[in-house]
Amino acid sequence: MQSAHQHRKKTQVGNRIFGWAADEGGCRYYRISLPLNALQVNGYDTHHHTVMPRAYNAWDVMVGQRISNPGPSERWQHLARQGRHKLVYELDDDLFNVDASSTIAYRFFSQLAVQDRMRQNIVAADCVTVSTEPLAERIRVYNPNVEVCPNYVPAWLLDHTPPQRQDGIITIGWGGSPTHSMDFAEVGPQLRRFLERNPQAEFHAVGTDYASWMRLPKDRCRFTPWIPGVETFFRTLDFHIAIAPLRPHVFNQSKSDVKVKEAAALGIPIVASDVGPYRTSVQHGVTGFLVKRDHEWAKYLRMLVEDEAMRKEMGAAGREWARSQTMEGNISVWEKVLCA
Structure with a gap:
């Protein structure tokens, strides 16, 4: 299927870039705000908002994030x-x-109707940016010009010290949106039994109260509601150990490894499902552990809870790897797509 830009005269690309964000959440931060702000530091004129500016013709490049509603779709098609x-x-x-x-x-x-509008808007684009190669393969059936721009973390995380408890209680944690019910169904029973048998550990959920959803012991859990601002969210993460469950599912095949990168940048070892994006980004036994079978959740969590030296060693190794995963160090990936 050919995209609409192949049938129209294309103007020369300049260095004024507008990012039309879908919302104020994490996707805007990683896919719009972080790259455009980094490009601005590198001399480009960039701006981003959830509302299209009236003077839209002043911009050379328009980045539209998952445009799918009727009004925005009409505007996108008009621009095309x-x-x-x-x-x-x-x-x-x-x-x-x-x-x-x-x-x-x-x-x-x-x-x-929503899916039809997304397809039409993808077809109308000059190119599509995605975070992973599996997602790129999914989208190339609608537009052959798909560019993989991985999710990267801000460099300041490498110098931030998480505010961890120092009273002997080891915090196992996860933070994110309410879109992971099927993933926590994978780990819920194992995590519940682990907490019942290991009184020196607690679970801290940030953003979404999966502890309650999994019926974990109430006296062994903490919950911090979603905090506006992703960077404030980062500063709330006080885990000694991060977990990242992921169910083998077609949707998750296209997920990115951003949870692993966040934990690594903060120096936090991670226990993650041996699924999709985590399989290649977690160095098993070095920066964390990959879980292949259900009983391994308790096995690896117990190892990390009981061994402070292991936690620190894995955290340091993860942080070293994360130095190659910052937006500042990889801005050329976005620059080649948006500014070429």
Whole structure:
């Protein structure tokens, strides 16, 4: 399928870039704010907002994040017909395969009209940016010009010290949005038994109260509601050990390894499912552990809870790896796509 830009005259790309964000959440931070702010530091004129500016013709490049509603889609198609801008459709998840357990997202993105608009907007774009190669393969059936721009973390995380407890209680934690019910169904029973048998450990959920959802012991859990601002969210992460469960599912095949990168940059060892994006980014036994079988959640968590030296060694190794995973160190990846 050919994209619309192949049938219209393309203007020369300049260095004024506008990012049309979908919301104020983590996807905007990683896929719009972080790269455009880094490009600005490198001399480009960039701006991003959830509202399209009236003077949109002043911008050379328009990045549209998962545009799928009727009004924004009409504007996107209008821009495509004009042919004055380089149009970049940004997508960070396989929204054509959202699982029903993510009720809000599924209710919206499973609508045929929404999926049709997404396809049309992808087709109309000059190129599409995605975070992983599996997602790129999924999208190339609609537009052959797909560029993989991985999720990177801000460099300041490497120098930030998480505010961990010093009273002998070891915090196992996870933070994120309410779209991981199917993933925590994988780890819930194992984590519940682990906490019941290891009184020196607690579970801290940030953003979404999966502790309650998994029926973990209430006196062994803490919950911090979602905090506006991703960088404030980062400063809330006080884990000694991070976990990242992921169910083998078509949606998760296109997920990125950003949870691993966040933990590594903060010097926190991670226990993650041996699935998809985590399989290649977690160095098993070096920066954390990969879980292949259910009983291994308790095995690896116990090893880390009981061995402070192991936690520090793995955390340091993860942080060293994360030095190669910063936005500042990889901005050329985005520059080649948006500014070429």
